Amino acid sequence: MKFQVNSEIQYQVLQPSTFILDIHALRTSTQTILEESLVVDPYLRVEEFSSAQNANRFIRLEVVEPMNFKITYKATVDTLTRVIDQKQEKGVVPVVQLDGDIIPYLFPSRYCQSDKLQRLANNKFGKVENTFAKVVAITDWIYENVEYLSGSTDSQTSAYDTVTERAGVCRDFAHLGIALCRALSIPARYFTAYAYNLNPPDFHACFEAYIGGHWIIFDATKLAPLNGLVKIANGRDAADAAVASIFGNVVCQSMQVSSEVLEENFEPFFYDSKELKALSYE
Template sequence: MKFQVHSDLEYQVLQPSTFILNIHALRTATQTVLEESLMVEPYIRLEEFSSALNANRFIRLEVTEPLIFKISYKATVDTISQIIDQKQEKGATPVVQLDGDIIPNLFPSRYCQSDKLQRLANNKFGKIENTFAQVIAITDWIYENVEYLSGSTNSQTSAYDTVSERAGVCRDFAHLGIALCRALSIPARYFTAYAYNLNPPDFHACFEAYIGGHWLIFDATKLAPLNGLVKIANGRDAADAAVASIFGNVVCQSMQVTSEVLENNFEPFYYDNKQLKGLSYE
């Protein structure tokens, strides 16, 4: 499915500052960037690089004097998603059988303190035998018990905070889903994306859980169709996949994000608790 994604970011720089931005669509075996452009006004020299841990595409730019600048990214992207039957998938894959690159997604991380949520996870979801059904139950519980409330949290808010405060945005919903999965020994990772039909339009965060040898997508906000995502980045949590990491005194003046489908045969896909079919972007 082809999508056109676009983001415009405008910043007021008050003193010399360095930006590390993560707004490019990812290039993977199932996501092809057909064309893309990046513009910075006024011109500022930038550097593109990838992390040694993953394929996330970062850009770094240094602003040496106070000014207002705008960065604009546009891309046409072709994505392939796969629907995988999960009815026969019982318990989580034993840790002893997991590949080495999956293991880090079991550990507690800065925003996903799974070690503090083990009792909650086991009491609420531990008796569900089917792993996919477990994660569906987690996303449903978050959706029903955490209020989606813009401006209710900040960059320091963790999954443990979200359980206490029962409010957050997509980033917080994703962190809580990841932490509860890891508390049940289900590998889980953070996923940032451009999302079709997201209202209000913005960058979107959800998570993937490793089930039956596949990374399956989950979104506890239920704000966008699962097959309408263009992946930007993966990470253990938002610390690895933040859209913008800023070192200096900067004010974000505006942020505009859009995603449009370019084909007429798009059919939104959401999970059905009875069918137990998962969606993968691998």
């Protein structure tokens, strides 16, 4: 499915500052970038790089004097999702059988304190045998028990805070889903994306759980179709996949994000609790 994605961010820089941004669509085996452009106005030199841990496409730019500037990213992206039947998948893959690159997604992290949520996770979801159904139950519980409330949290809010306050935004919903999965020995990772039909338009955060050898996508906010996502980044949590990391004195003046489907036969996909059909971007 082809999508046209766009992001435009304007900054006021008050003193020399360095920006590390993560707004490029990923290049993966199931996501092909057909066209893309990045424009900085006025011109500033931009360096693209990836970390050793993942394929996230970071850009770095330095502003040496006070100024205003705008950065615009546009891309046409072709995504391929796979529907996987989870009816025969009964239990968690034993940790001893997991590949080494999956293991880090079992550990507690800065925003996903799974070690603090083990009792809650086991009490609420421990008796669900099928792992996919278990994670669907987690996302449904978050959706039903945490209010989506813009402006209710900040960059310090963790999964433990969210389950206590029972309010948050997509970032917080994703962190809580990840933490509850890890508390049940299910590897889970953070996922940022451009999301089709998201209202209001913005960068979107959800999560993936490793089930039956596949990374399966979940979104506890239920604000966008699962097959309407263009992946930007993965990480243990938002610290690994922040849209913007800024070192200096900067004011974000505006941010506009959009995603449009370019094909007429798009059919939105959401999970039905009665059907064990999973969706993977891998």
